[in-house]
Amino acid sequence: MLERWFPNQMERGAVQCLIAALIAALVILLVRRRAPNLVTEVFVAELRGLLQIIAVGTILAFLLRGPQWTAIFVLAGMAIAAASIVRKRAGKIPRVYTLALASITAGAGSILGLMIALGVIPMRISILVPVGSMVIANTMNTQSMFLDRFRGEILAHIGEIESALALGATADTAVGRYLQAAFRASLIPSIDNLRSLGIVWIPGLMAGIVLSGQSPLYGALYQFVVLTTIFSSAGLSCLVTSYLITRRVFSPQDQLLLRG
Amino acid sequence: MNSTRYILECRNLGRELPSPQHRLLLRNVSFTLQQAEVLAVIGPSGAGKSTLLRLLNRLNEPTQGSVYLHGRDYREMPVLQLRRCIGMVMQRAYLFPGTVSENIVFGPAQQGKTMNPQQVDDLLARVGLEGYASRDALTLSGGEAQRVAITRALANEPEVLLLDEPTSALDEVSRDGVQSLLASLIRERRLTCVWVTHSLDQARAMANRVLALRAGEVEAIGTPGEILHA
Numbered sequence: 001m002l003e004r005w006f007p008n009q010m011e012r013g014a015v016q017c018l019i020a021a022l023i024a025a026l027v028i029l030l031v032r033r034r035a036p037n038l039v040t041e042v043f044v045a046e047l048r049g050l051l052q053i054i055a056v057g058t059i060l061a062f063l064l065r066g067p068q069w070t071a072i073f074v075l076a077g078m079a080i081a082a083a084s085i086v087r088k089r090a091g092k093i094p095r096v097y098t099l100a101l102a103s104i105t106a107g108a109g110s111i112l113g114l115m116i117a118l119g120v121i122p123m124r125i126s127i128l129v130p131v132g133s134m135v136i137a138n139t140m141n142t143q144s145m146f147l148d149r150f151r152g153e154i155l156a157h158i159g160e161i162e163s164a165l166a167l168g169a170t171a172d173t174a175v176g177r178y179l180q181a182a183f184r185a186s187l188i189p190s191i192d193n194l195r196s197l198g199i200v201w202i203p204g205l206m207a208g209i210v211l212s213g214q215s216p217l218y219g220a221l222y223q224f225v226v227l228t229t230i231f232s233s234a235g236l237s238c239l240v241t242s243y244l245i246t247r248r249v250f251s252p253q254d255q256l257l258l259r260g
Numbered sequence: 261m262n263s264t265r266y267i268l269e270c271r272n273l274g275r276e277l278p279s280p281q282h283r284l285l286l287r288n289v290s291f292t293l294q295q296a297e298v299l300a301v302i303g304p305s306g307a308g309k310s311t312l313l314r315l316l317n318r319l320n321e322p323t324q325g326s327v328y329l330h331g332r333d334y335r336e337m338p339v340l341q342l343r344r345c346i347g348m349v350m351q352r353a354y355l356f357p358g359t360v361s362e363n364i365v366f367g368p369a370q371q372g373k374t375m376n377p378q379q380v381d382d383l384l385a386r387v388g389l390e391g392y393a394s395r396d397a398l399t400l401s402g403g404e405a406q407r408v409a410i411t412r413a414l415a416n417e418p419e420v421l422l423l424d425e426p427t428s429a430l431d432e433v434s435r436d437g438v439q440s441l442l443a444s445l446i447r448e449r450r451l452t453c454v455w456v457t458h459s460l461d462q463a464r465a466m467a468n469r470v471l472a473l474r475a476g477e478v479e480a481i482g483t484p485g486e487i488l489h490a
Binding site for chain 1 (some may be wrong): 350
């Protein structure tokens, strides 16, 4: 119906945003008694999200006219931003920013690089930036969960860890089981995403491919590619973190530094 | 003075927390320990007793002075080797998930040594826990768990044993049992111990010498008769 009234794509997009925002506003009105503090927060979040996504769309439109390799700089910028978000989540861990940046770069960078080299993900800005951002964002979430869980495990088991150290165990051995717990907890969402794919949810990328008029089957297959890429990136970044984190929370003399 | 006469020597040991906390935890603590000697460390809460043990085991780093093991500065020793030589039993047992046997063999396994089931059974029998090897460590009572923690520390065959109020978290019956066990193990194995305790009776019963700490500093050191005369 909107296509008939608004043949211009940009105008149609603006109207679609407006309708979606109005429906959200209606929902906020309905829930305001139950969650009075939510109204301002949702309004700000919506406005912020809209401005951010318009900014990204504008940058993408600009980049699409330039050379394809500029996508790498966009993704590098996203990785830097992701690392600072992880730092906010796990700030009590010493030197966590460099740890997160190294892990996200190693995980997302190497997996995306491999996928590009194998031709699975084309080196085109229009594909690489949205797919890369999904991979980086999910890797960031995994990192946050890993570090949050690891810190929680350490603080809950200081006695056990120091007992192991006092018996002559290395720091890696003393925290081994807590690293495993953090690893498992942080990868559960990625595994569940794969497990529930198509049954519980049809992810955005596939919906986008279908909406753009391409084959739904291709959209489904490509969505699988993206989700397994996300899993590989998240898993690899956690592996890198698990090797680097011990030296962040222990002194060179294997003394536990993390206390709160 | 020939420092090698002593198993353990503490010279001007201290620890101060850096800024922003900037707090003095311990200052100028000096003492020596000979083979089979038991030093009780007493003092009110916050006097620095546990800090002293943590520095001796190098779970924390001294900011002043050092500790000498057989005359050798312990900062020159690999820290893992040091901790195997200086065992520690904490206030709570902090057993690892798994069986009692897995807890006992943990220390030797860190050195690449294996203990056969008979050795584990013998050690457990010595602490009154016959037949406990395959029990789930996390289902034991407080007294049983502390006995396992003591056995776990002894399995490493340490030269010095640090005891951080090992009976304070136990009920009266278990406390007496664990104290008697430690007394007999110390006598039988000629263990050199630093025993932190709140109980003056325990210090009197167990120690050859007593070190009294107050506000992170040595208040007095001497025989139980000299220090606990009141």
